[in-house]
Amino acid sequence: MPERLQRKAAHSVNDRALADFKVGVDNVIFSVDTAQNRLLVLLVMRQEDPFLGQWSFPGTLVRRGESLEDAAYRILAEKIRARNLYLEQLYTFGGPDRDPRESMDSYAIRYLSVSYFALVRFAEAELIADGVSGIAWYPLDQVPQLAFDHNEVLEYGHRRLRNKLEYSPVAFEVLPELFTLSDLYQLYTTVLGENFSDYSNFRSRLLKMGFLSDTGVKASRGAGRPASLYRFDAEAFAPLKDKPLVFI
C-alpha cells in the first residue's frame, strides 16, 4: 500500500477508537440559611429517564454554539432568581459508564459532566418552580442518594466550599451585606463544624486583617447587647487579594 493510503487507513482506525460525547453541565449551588444555621444545596427531581424521580443537581446538556459557562448560567436562570451569584468551575467527571444511557443500544455515546460550584445568598434567592420539576434546598446532612454520580460531585463541591472559606473571602458572597461578627462566625461553624476555632480567636484574627469595617449601626437581636454591624470592604481587601491568607 502507498504510504499515504497506509496513513489514511491508520487514521481511520484511530478515529473509530475515539469516544463520542455529549457534554453536560451540573450546578452544585450552595447557600446558608444563617437564621437557622443550615448549610443547603439545591436539588431538582428528575422528570425523565435515567433516574426518573430521583434528586439531582440542576443540569443541562450543552447546545451547539454554547459555552460551558453559558450553559451553567442558563440552567441557573431557569431554577433560581438571585441578585448576586458566585460561580466557578468545579471538576469534570468523564469516566466510562457514569451514565446508564451509554450502555443503551440506541446511544453509543458517552456523557461527560462539567460541574460548576455556585453560592447564593439564601434570603435573596428565589426558587423557580416550573410546575413540573420538583425543586428544593436540601440541608447537607439530609441529602438522599442522588442520580448519576452526583453524590461524588457533592463531595467535591463541599470540599471546595470548605477550602474557599478557609483561604478566601467567599463568606461575604453568602452573608447579607451587613452582618455581625457573630453571624460570620456562625456561617463558618455551619460549614466547617463547631471545632474549627473559638469565637474570640476568630474574631480578633479577622479584625486584624483590616477588611471588615464597622458601619456604626447596631443590630438588636434577642436578649443580648446590640451588636455592631460590619460590612466587607473590598477596597481594603484588594492589596491582600494575591497574598496567601488563612481566614480561620
Next chain:
Amino acid sequence: MPERLQRKAAHSVNDRALADFKVGVDNVIFSVDTAQNRLLVLLVMRQEDPFLGQWSFPGTLVRRGESLEDAAYRILAEKIRARNLYLEQLYTFGGPDRDPRESMDSYAIRYLSVSYFALVRFAEAELIADGVSGIAWYPLDQVPQLAFDHNEVLEYGHRRLRNKLEYSPVAFEVLPELFTLSDLYQLYTTVLGENFSDYSNFRSRLLKMGFLSDTGVKASRGAGRPASLYRFDAEAFAPLKDKPLVFI
C-alpha cells in the same frame, strides 16, 4: 396533536440542538531545574493539522472505554519516563470555536479539552523522543505562541502551581528526596519570584511546622559551609494535612 406526541416532537428538536463533542486531554507538565533555577514546562511540536509545526501541550483524544485520567496517564507515558509523578485535574476548556476543526465542513463536532496539571522531578524525568514529534522542556519565560488556547491553559497551570506552593507541600514532589533549605528556598523563588519572602523568615517558618527532618548528612557545594540535608517527613505532616496552612 396528542400531548405525548407533542412532547416527543419537542424532545427531538432539543436533541438536534445539542452539541456533539470529542474530548481531549492536555497535560501541563511542570518541572524545576533546581541546578539552574529554571521553571520548565513540557511542550511537543504538533505533527498534524491544525497548528502543524506549532508547540502545544502533550495531549490526546479520549478513546472508547477510557477514563479522562487514564488518557492523561497514557499520553504521559508516551512522552516521559519518571519514577514519581504528581497529577491532578486542572480545568476544562470547552467553548465553541476553540478548535478550528469545528468549523470545517467535514466535522460538525466540538473539541473540549480537560487539562491536567503534573509535576515531575527534573533529574528523574527522561523525555521520550519518538523520532517524529519534537519535544522540549521550555523555560516558562520563553514559551512561544502555542497551538489552540494552550497559552491560556498555561496561565491556569502556572496559577495552580503558585497556589499549590503557597498552600500545600507540593514542593517536595519536585525537589530531590534530600535537599538543603537553600534548595527549597531557591525552588520557591524560581516559581514565585524573588520577593515572595526573605530566606531567614522562610526558613524559620518552615522549620517550625515540624515536617522537615534533618538527616544529619551534610552537602558540600561550592565555597560555602556544608549545609544540612533535609527530607520531607510525610508522617509528621499527616496531622497537618487537613488544616489550612500557608507555606510562605
